[in-house]
Amino acid sequence: MPEELLATALEAARAPGVRYADVRLVDPQRYLHLAVRNGAASSLTSSVSRGLGVRVRTDRAWGFGATSELTPVAARAAARSAVRLATAAGRRTKEPLRLTDDVGPTNGRYATTLREDPFEVPREETVALLTEAERRLHAAHEVTTGLASFQAWEETKWFRSSDGAAFRSRIVHVGAGVSATAVRGAMVQTRSAPSSFGGNYWQGGFEFVRGLGLERLAEAAGREAVALLEAPACSTGPTTLVLGSSQLALQVHESVGHAVELDRIFGSEAAYAGTSWVRPEGLGSLTYGSDQMNVVADATEPGGLGTFGWDDEGVAAQRSSIVRAGRLVGFLTSRESAAWLRLPHSGGTARADGPDRAPLIRMTNIDLEPGDLSLEELLEGVDDGVFLDTNRSWSIDDKRLNFQFGTEVGHRIVRGEVAGLVRNPIYAGMTPEFWRSMDAVADRSTWQLWGLPNCGKGQPSQAAHVSHGAPVARFRGVAVRGG
């Protein structure tokens, strides 16, 4: 049935002027969200979706049509809509639209490796786990909000293009976390674990959730949220900043990952997400950060949310360097954007968040590579500084230069030792200066892979699932203050 619909849609996309077409059929796209908030069900939701998207290219323009109805009639209608749009869009365009010559697989297969299918775990077992974890968040009466949540996604996809590429994949992502919010007067303090944004996420099965130890994490988070109500405000001024792995992962996301998306650099996202301070001619010559900085885009990384067999243009998953010893050496690209730079091949990062959306350049797993210092050695180099972790607020300008991040928790560092808590820490800076101030990167024992299921981009907005691996790292002379 899916194969027949793919063929039907591709056939319907054959029209005068159409040079290329691809079809993605997703059935099912499942989402399970179980959340317990203050002892009640914040959300117990199971969603099942499916659909088909057809993308066509004429000499000058793209067109995309989608439907949630998996019938031959609807598939043909979606294809015809795509053709009409591409024809209309190309009417007033003179510049040709070219793609790289990447040829996808003829019969590819990819499936997430998992031990315990999260959709098969009895719901009562998961809810009981969340209920107990949520209960343990309430360390004191000041904790007015406890939240324990679990999410799982499945996407089973068929792809076929007029180039002859075809693949099937089944990808499963899971994640869970806890957070406690303590209130005293106008002071509101939240501690989340293992990270904010609902915890941590992984490509795999429920075994990842079992391994998180939510109940233990909840007790610590509840205690620390209350302790933050008593903590002194973070002091203000330039200082030595040590970032924990989860906050550094978000820093990589915002100030490296988005900045090297080639569609942003060429203005395709200018009106909404913005552009980039990075210019195409910086490839190979731009000093992005210190020589301690090594960043890779790795769509083959086990457990990553940005791991797959082929992207949504049928281009194989790849591992490539983005920054090597501080120098910019790569971009995130699609077949169209790679052709703009006359690159021979796409980097394979074009993805859509469902069958009803056209693929865009999205991060895969963008990792900051570990260094060779132990954590103790890294801290020994700090006489007076702060250790910040777990994001609380995040904002960056539309060229990915000026950023400001708040974290849930901070600790003073005094003569190489991590000391007491500080509350409401905020640090800010400019992307290149910040990365150039990184003078030490801790080793793999501090490195962790963090999943983010909420990376927004595009119109209509798409939420990409991406991951970032990051160690602990040290930055000198960073502007820090208490909010």
Add this chain to the structure above:
Amino acid sequence: MPGEPRAPLARVTAAVRTLPDGVSADARLSTSTWTTIRFANGRVHQPMVERRSQLSFRVADAGRLGTATTVDLSPEGVAAVVAQARALARVAPVEKKFPGFPSEGAPRPAATAFSASTAGLSPEAATRIAERVLAAAADRAPGGRIAGVVNIGSESLRVVNSTGLDRAGRTSLAQSSVLVDRPERDPPVSGWSEGAHWDAARLDPERLGREAAERVATAAPEAVAPGAYRVLLRAPAVSDLLSYLALTGFGGHAEDEGWSCLRKRRGRPIAPREVHLVDDGRSRASIPCPIDYEGVAARSVPLIDHGVARPSVTDVVTAGRLGRGLTGHGPPPESPFGDWGPIPSHLLLAAGDASEDELIKETKHGLLVTRFHYVRIVDPGRGVITGMTRDGTYRIEHGEVVGPARNLRFTESVLTALRGTQALGREARCSASERGGLATTCPDLVTKSFRFTSATLF
């Protein structure tokens, strides 16, 4: 209702009314068609059409709530989603103060504005609107790089529940935003405009293109030192502030759980009398939607009543917890934004009587901000948010715009900004989310002190 599948509706209605004793349910059947025409570098680059139907089914089993959704509206699909929702409800913790679903006797929704011609607009016609925006911008800013979007479409929503309630509503939307920039300049400059209307015939693409082009500075932006400034915020920037006040101040969870920035401030003045903010899904000045996702009729809900803070909005869950009535702000129970609970969705800030020129003339020393970018909450308890200015920031001296300014980061409490309101523009403009679920209609606003904490390079 046109476009609504009848057979699935009958199946869904039967399903919510044939549950065992002690079990109740509500269901949402939505059908939508949307065309999005994105353009960049002066050409249409990402055009798309999507058609979607979805069923959301929520079960309440002795106060235990479970929800399931599907796009499979066949008899088997409906049966499966009911079974899923019931299975989830059976294992849910009890919502102790769950008041039950709204009754059939609840007020009926008002007839609201809807444009059938907008709902039926062809992809080619939507593309022509984008071309009109492009042409208007190119005409005023030759050499500028133009990017933006046009969203046009409609959604019909039917909500039924076990009490016999059966409500329907539909929304039409035409929305566009446009940016003109000059990336080749050092530093680069840009201008921007946006508009939204429930009737595509009244979107005025030429005005949007012209405004964006005219807001591109001809001179190089000068650096401005961070600090507190009197600021004239254009409507899109005001819309951002109000949206974040809606989240941190008027969300049902925020009030129930005590972390609202309006904690202990309700019933008290928080802004001058001229600041009058309501939420009204019926308003023709907004993107009307006559019902919420629980079938409750939209009405005018005062949020800041001539300067005085009022209670938050509710859905069935928070109404039960807070011991209040329903305000018509039930979100889709499957919404990924469920952590926020119910929030105001159709904000309307009353306009004043000043033109933009008059607002500028009243400012001796300050800044004019066209829009914000990447706004996020820093401290919900104090309503502090941060974000960047973008696409048209100017210096005002002695009542005149004297030149462009490089963009700045603000970190400020939205309460401080509103408390400092000194004047409001006479024209309220509507901005809307891309599928029309959230809309804000507001004028330009002058606030006496707005804190900028850092600056960027452009």
